[in-house]
Amino acid sequence: MNAILILLGMFSLTLFVSNLGFLTKVHAFSFLSIPIALGIFFAPDGLIPILPSTREDLSWALKVALAWTTFLAGTQLSEKSPHWGHFFKLLPIFLGYLLFYLISLLLISYFGHDLFRLEFIQPGVYTPSALALALLLSAALFSSQENPFLLSMVFVSLFFIFAAPLPVFDIYDLGFPFAIGIIMGTVCRLIISPNAKLDTPARLTLVGLAILGTGWTVGLGSLEVLFGLSFGWALSFIHKYGICKDPNLKSSDIPIRFIVALFAGLYIKMTLTILILGIVLALCRLFIKFLLLNSGLRRAEDIEILTSLLPISKLALPILLSLHLSPFAGDVTRFILGIFCIGYITNDALTLLVELYTGRVLMETENLIHE
């Protein structure tokens, strides 16, 4: 009970801060930085620490939240199915990503041991683990709403990042959650009729299936986010299922993403290494993205820059947090999560500045159109 009270208190505080008039008018700012920062503040290793048991008591609810938020993303997957035109549009982004990956690899692998005292990195040696660690981190951090391909790389890197004595990610860890998601999707199609709206019984069934699938995936020792994505995709695949079209389905997305972000902060052990790497990588990310825009390789409208290109993908944080809650969790996953979260906050702060600088022009344009 205490765990719930403490976390609800923090969550209320997040909502209060997020609803401040100033922030609600900003496009690029994702709001998730606030709960992440609060989480870091109240983490067991933070400034006002809560007990680790307080956090662990609610980890089961967090797992459902992670599955649900990826389920919602999964229902949108069929809309974003890749095609060649999309690929060519993304090609410059991949070039930028390659540069970003090399920078991450250099920072982690070369400076990791000497400057930052990372015990799990061999000095100057590009081990598969170091390559995969840099791949995972850079893909997650560089991703934005428009490039789901980078998120695929996140999953691919999972196969290489773990080495003994940690449990090693294998094909079953990837396959089972997808299979469970498809089974749940099939079951859902049987229980809920195709024309059903998202009324109470339908919502109840969806929640029940999400909880069951999460429990099943967790019971198999795999990642619940994979199940969530697969379940959402199975419902929207071919003919998008009736309930997926209901706009009310998305209403739960924002509160749940807040919870996920708050918990992500609670799992971070802040160190100077993480702080420096996070800030440096976020600065590099922004620099590379603007480099692409200014070089003319990638063209975008102002609004696209502020809503799609600069903000980090909504899926990246749930995936990394899910990894840290899984049997694969360890110092490596905590390290990645930490850098990502600091990078996220830095990126949010930087994009907020960008928006404040360019946003006036944008808002004036919007007003003109409106008038």
Place this chain on the structure above:
Amino acid sequence: MSESLEEKVDLKLVGKSILAILILLLSFWLLEEPIGKEIQRNSLLALGLLVLGGIVAGRICQLFGLPSLTGYLGAGMIFGPSAFNIVDSNQVDQLRLVNSLALAMIALQAGCEFTKEMLQKNFKSLIHATWTHVVVVGIGMTVLFVFMKPWIDFLVDMTFFQVAAVGALFAAVAVSKSPATVVAILGETRIKNPLADHSLGIVVILDVVVLVLFAVVLAFAKSSLSPDTPISLSSLGHLFSEIIASIAAGTFFGLFMIFYLRFIDRERMLFVVAISYGLTALCSYLQYDTLLVFVVAGFVVTNFSNQAEKMIYTIESLSSVVMIVFFATAGASLNLLDLTKVWQLVLILTVARTLTTWLAEDVAHRIANSPKMLKKYGVTPFISQAGLSIGLSMIIYERVPEVGPKIATLVISVVTINQIFGPILFKWGLNQSVKLEKSLT
């Protein structure tokens, strides 16, 4: 405005739902046996199974005109330790966190439905039914225990006063009803008539009355069963101060809810969850009556503002999942094994409680000259028993070690039968009352 849990159910939908459950169970087996990947049981798996099983069992019950709640209970019993043990007792215990949320929301909803007009309209029948339930059921069950002394093994060696004290303890629990069941069935059927108002009023009033009655009886029972313990009514004074404090706390939080809904009105669902858990924790810490605090808070919201509709809508949106988990967990907790051991005695006690409850209602409505509907079907809401009764039996278990475990087993067994048949009877009563209302108009 609000949505109902009730949906259009036909044979095809029920068939597809059963097929879905079979596919699920087959998939579990396929993954575990031929592939050999062991699934570690966890509370999420249990929760998901109970929710889905509850939905499907609820649909089957609806097809036969039974309340969905019976299906939820049935799913809990089938998956629970008494039958297939897919959900074991540890997992059931882990799900109790949801129960505190469910109880808070049930009480809040009951309070929100409790309008001044409803109280004024039903004042006479509520007052008379309250005292008749206490007197008729209380005395009736006590007398039954005295008469049955030779046949109840743990009473054989006791004196007359000791038997009467044990009987009075059981009787105090027998007076208690199930607010959760009443609120759930009313929510499912959406019926609003004098029977609905009467049932809601009585379960809420009796909740407070039973607490006082139980405290008095417990003091006497402890004194008569262990002669070294003097009669102490100090706990009664303490109880009265707790009740007054609970009403004050409920009023304060009711006003706070009005303030929030009137001036902030954001993330209502989260607000209800936060206030439900927060206030439950506060009540537990200060030893207030949680149910009373929430009922009073709901009453204040309904009668001193125009925010009740928002509140009820929010609670109903949330309560669908919570109700299934609450009743499915209750079903999984029911101990069918104990019931089979003492079934003859349990059957007699259950029948006696039903008869005395019927008599209490009959006397009350004759005196109050209530409408025909209440005279005919007034007893139907009050057969169900659930959390409150089990909670009281646990207090007896701990505080009266001489006979506590035996009485607790009897209470839980009687509650099991009442909880299986009570909701069915109440839904039937409500449907009949609607028919009667139509025929009269």
